[in-house]
Amino acid sequence: MTAKFKSPKWWVYHVLVGGFALLMLYPVIWLVMSSFKPSDTIFTTAKSLIPDTWIFSNFSDGWNGIGGNSFGIFIKNTAVLVVVTLIGQVISSAFIAFGFARLQFKGKALWFGIMMVTLMLPHDVLMVPQYIIFAKLGWLNSIKPLAIPAYFGHPFFIFLLVQFIRTIPRELDEAAIIDGCNTFKIFTRIILPLIKPALATAAIFSFYWTWDSLLGPVLYLNSPSKYTVSMALNMFLSNETVSNWGAMFAMSVVSLIPVFIIFFIFQKHVVEGISTSGLKG
Amino acid sequence: MSLHAVKEEIRTDITIRPVNKRKRLIRENLVGYAFISPFIIGFLAFTLIPIIASLYLSFTDYNLFASPTWIGLENYIKMFTADPRYWQSLKVTLIYVFAGVPLRLAFALLIAMLLNTASKAVGLYRTLFYLPSLIGGSVAVAIMWRNVFGDLGIVNILLDFLGIPVVKWFGNPSAALWMLIFLSIWQFGSSMLIFLAGLKGIPKSYYEAASVDGANGFHQFFKITLPMLSPVILFNTVMQTIAAFMTFVPAFIISKGTGGPLDGTLLYSLYLFMQGFEFFNMGYASAMAWVMLVIVGILTAIIFSTSKFWVHYESEGGR
DSSP states (O other): OOOSSOOHHHHHHHHHHHHHHHHHHHHHHHHHHHTTSOGGGTTTTTTOSSOSSOOOHHHHHHHTOBTTBOHHHHHHHHHHHHHHHHHHHHHHHHHHHHHHHHOOOTTHHHHHHHHHHHHHOOTHHHHHHHHHHHHHTTOTTSSHHHHGGGGGOOHHHHHHHHHHHHTSOHHHHHHHHHTTOOHHHIIIIIIHHHTHHHHHHHHHHHHHHHHHOOHHHHHHOOSGGGOOHHHHHHHHHHTGGGOOHHHHHHHHHHHHHHHHHHHHHSHHHHHHHHHHHOOOO | OOHHHHHHHHHHHHHHHHHHHHHHHHHHHHHHHHHHHHHHHHHIIIIIHHHHHHHHHTTEEOOSSSOOEEOTTHHHHHHHHSOHHHHHHHHHHHHHHHHHHHHHHHHHHHHHHHHOSOOTTHHHHHHHHHHHHHHTTSHHHHHHHHHHTSTTSHHHHHHHHTTOOOOOTTTSHHHHHHHHHHHHHHTOHHHHHHHHHHHHTSOHHHHHHHHHTTOOHHHHIIIIIHHHHHHHHHHHHHHHHHHHHTOOHHHHHHTTTSOOSTTTTOOHHHHHHHHHHTSOOHHHHHHHHHHHHHHHHHHHHHHHHHHHHHOOOTTTSOO
């Protein structure tokens, strides 16, 4: 056992790397700590991390929300949007990925190429025309423009799942065909159970992206009772002249909690998803 | 089986097969298209038709309420000759992209190399360095950044502590832009994870052979690490350049939707959003979007076309 005494090199490495990690995360820690300080002392005591006295009123203030809507409503709105989007993106992407990875049909290479191009397409090009289309359809001020497109596959997830399905031996499909399975059954009985880890990765990222999104909700949701968490935080910021920083910080912290929880539960999936497919830029 | 029966079977086989084969082919195609049909429908409805519509709108004057009127190239002419804010937003965005993306990738690579050791703590460090990337796109973090860089924020406290003159981050347009760039660099975690996976894939024997040959760490980095990672670096550079070009949330939140101070944080997406949805110049915003598409296309093409000089693929080179 040599664990007791480490070489100087070991110490230098860990002090440097660990110290740098702490420095990176300091702003986040500061945000969390500040949410327990009275609003008027957040900046006067910014030097000291730990609050002199811990107060929790920022959280109750923030939770009361803005414009008569409690923060709980914003969380509920976001959760609904996340669930509806996530289900759509994951199921439709799995379907499409199976088609690309396993089936033979004319024009497959062309469609796959188009899919890869949409992966790199700057979405700003679609912002104005999509808005006009959704306005003509009468979908404004509802989650339809945000949720319905999710049911037509997400190029990142399709790509991720195609890569994953390709690693599954084709012998399994062939054996299933001999057992009398049709293509749909091969998909549901053989492939789907085997790609669960990749589906989980897609679901996690779908959650992150929808939970964080701001531009879409800002464009399509107008009445505060339909606002998402991101929009509510933006509203706090617009009212910043009131200088209720404490409440704004507290709700910022609340908005990050689900992200952290999901991350710590599914850390392995997240790390593998990024490492293998370059998800999230 | 009698000879006659065999002949009979061969005959029926010959006559039936072509029909069956064609039927099977049609069936295969139908099933294939059935599975990818959501993508095709979605692509047509939410991507292709909107893009074409946007090209048409870029030649019109359109405010969503009256019908579009054709004005030819007027939007484009105005953009390039009579709209200083447009040039400002383009300038700011190019600085943001060309400073932010390389610095972020360099940082990611540096930390990935530091973490590419057998130490038990690597898992923990990896998580800690990834966290900013995880939460970085959120409004909460943009609000945090805004306050961290405030006049009384902890960045200025640190600068003061180090004896460096404090900066009024919101008082000057280029300082405000750098605040955004720092936020982008801060989120190097996901690239770091990709690089780390790439580094783990480089056979240790390469380094051992190199050090036997007397190559120092510097040489090993340029002759082994960089070439081996180059495909991953290419992929990251392309995707992050595109993403950086479309950055919206931090600029929107940190400047409270104004792009200020003095249009210092007026990123392209933010200006496009303002033109389209605050001033309702939908035709002008469409023209802006198309110019962006062309710029991003050109940048991507440049990156790919230079890649043959610096990207090394295992299957071509070496062995």
